[in-house]
Amino acid sequence: MADQAEKLREMMRQKNDQQDGSPAKKNTDKNSRQTRIITVTSGKGGVGKTNISVNMALAYARLGKKVVVMDADLGLANVNVMLNMIPKFNLYHVIRNQKTMQEIIQQTEYGIRIVAGASGFSKIANLTEEERQNFIEELNTLSDADIIIIDTSAGVSSNVLDFIAAADDAVIVTTPEPTAITDAYGIIKIIATEIDSLNMGLKLVVNRVKTVMEAKKVADRMTTIAGQFLNLKVDYLGFIYDDPAVSQAVLRQRPFMVVDPKCKASQCIQHIVGRMEKSDLRDSGGFGNMIRRLFGRT
Numbered sequence: 202m203a204d205q206a207e208k209l210r211e212m213m214r215q216k217n218d219q220q221d222g223s224p225a226k227k228n229t230d231k232n233s234r235q236t237r238i239i240t241v242t243s244g245k246g247g248v249g250k251t252n253i254s255v256n257m258a259l260a261y262a263r264l265g266k267k268v269v270v271m272d273a274d275l276g277l278a279n280v281n282v283m284l285n286m287i288p289k290f291n292l293y294h295v296i297r298n299q300k301t302m303q304e305i306i307q308q309t310e311y312g313i314r315i316v317a318g319a320s321g322f323s324k325i326a327n328l329t330e331e332e333r334q335n336f337i338e339e340l341n342t343l344s345d346a347d348i349i350i351i352d353t354s355a356g357v358s359s360n361v362l363d364f365i366a367a368a369d370d371a372v373i374v375t376t377p378e379p380t381a382i383t384d385a386y387g388i389i390k391i392i393a394t395e396i397d398s399l400n401m402g403l404k405l406v407v408n409r410v411k412t413v414m415e416a417k418k419v420a421d422r423m424t425t426i427a428g429q430f431l432n433l434k435v436d437y438l439g440f441i442y443d444d445p446a447v448s449q450a451v452l453r454q455r456p457f458m459v460v461d462p463k464c465k466a467s468q469c470i471q472h473i474v475g476r477m478e479k480s481d482l483r484d485s486g487g488f489g490n491m492i493r494r495l496f497g498r499t
């Protein structure tokens with residue numbers, strides 16, 4: 202097993218060296234040198250993860266970033282539905298070596314690319330050695346992206362934790378509802394206990410708020426509890442107003458950032474991405490390391 206892992210690492214190192222060697226990719230700007238991987242997650246379902254993933258992706262695209270949204274919600278093809286796209290193939294076909302990542306990745310009319318989730322595979326740990334290798338090789342082809350946003354399912358499956366462990370930032374989404382807050386705290390606690398050497402940025406977004414104060418109260422409570430009881434630093438990234446433009450856009454299967462770029466929710470998303478951009482991207486060793494972390498947990 203250790204040998205296998207070492208072989209994969211060696212393969213990744215070679216890939217990275219090749220990529221770093223190409224003059225077109227050389228970039229001295231610290232923050233844009235590597236792919237930033239952001240997971241969007243929550244304890245409770247229906248709190249706005251998919252909307253936040255897709256619309257954050259659009260806000261990043263407007264800043265000139267190359268963005269990929271990966272749907273890791275293995276149950277429902279949320280991202281596709283939200284963008285009115287029907288994927289023929291998904292990650293499952295990549296893992297089974299039936300398709301390449303470049304064949305399944307879909308360009309959207311909004312300037313972002315999406316990768317459809319796989320409802321057929323349950324756990325990265327259950328992949329055969331060959332399937333893992335396919336997956337690793339194919340994930341590598343996404344390293345030209347500046348930002349990869351992974352929309353996860355609610356709650357904690359092993360896959361969700363795998364993706365969180367591999368990411369640079371985990372954005373935890375809650376609403377002010379007491380059940381959503383309790384579940385968000387639950388997932389933070391699991392992240393704290395299940396993922397060793399947690400050195401990612403844990404970030405909180407409070408969605409569907411009526412007032413700035415309401416959001417601040419929720420955020421204060423959560424960040425304080427996480428600090429006191431879990432000794433974990435959770436940064437309050439921002440809030441999003443409860444805004445009818447969101448559900449209207451969902452019904453039209455278009456992102457609210459496109460349907461109504463000036464609506465309250467769109468402005469909030471832009472603030473959130475602005476704050477993300479200001480927050481440090483720890484030097485995580487680049488894309489190869491992300492993949493190592495993704496498979497290191499299995």
Ligand SMILES: Nc1ncnc2c1ncn2[C@@H]1O[C@H](COP(=O)(O)OP(=O)(O)O)[C@@H](O)[C@H]1O
Pocket residue numbers: 243245246247248249250251252253279408409410441442443444445447448451466
């Ligand atoms: N800021 C918001 N304002 C109004 N409605 C919202 C907002 N965020 C989410 N919603 C509603 O909640 C529903 C679920 O959002 P979604 O992004 O699919 O959640 P999740 O991915 O967490 O399950 C949306 O279809 C929308 O109707």
Ligand SMILES: [Mg+2]
Pocket residue numbers: 250251252274279352
């Ligand atoms: Mg969703």
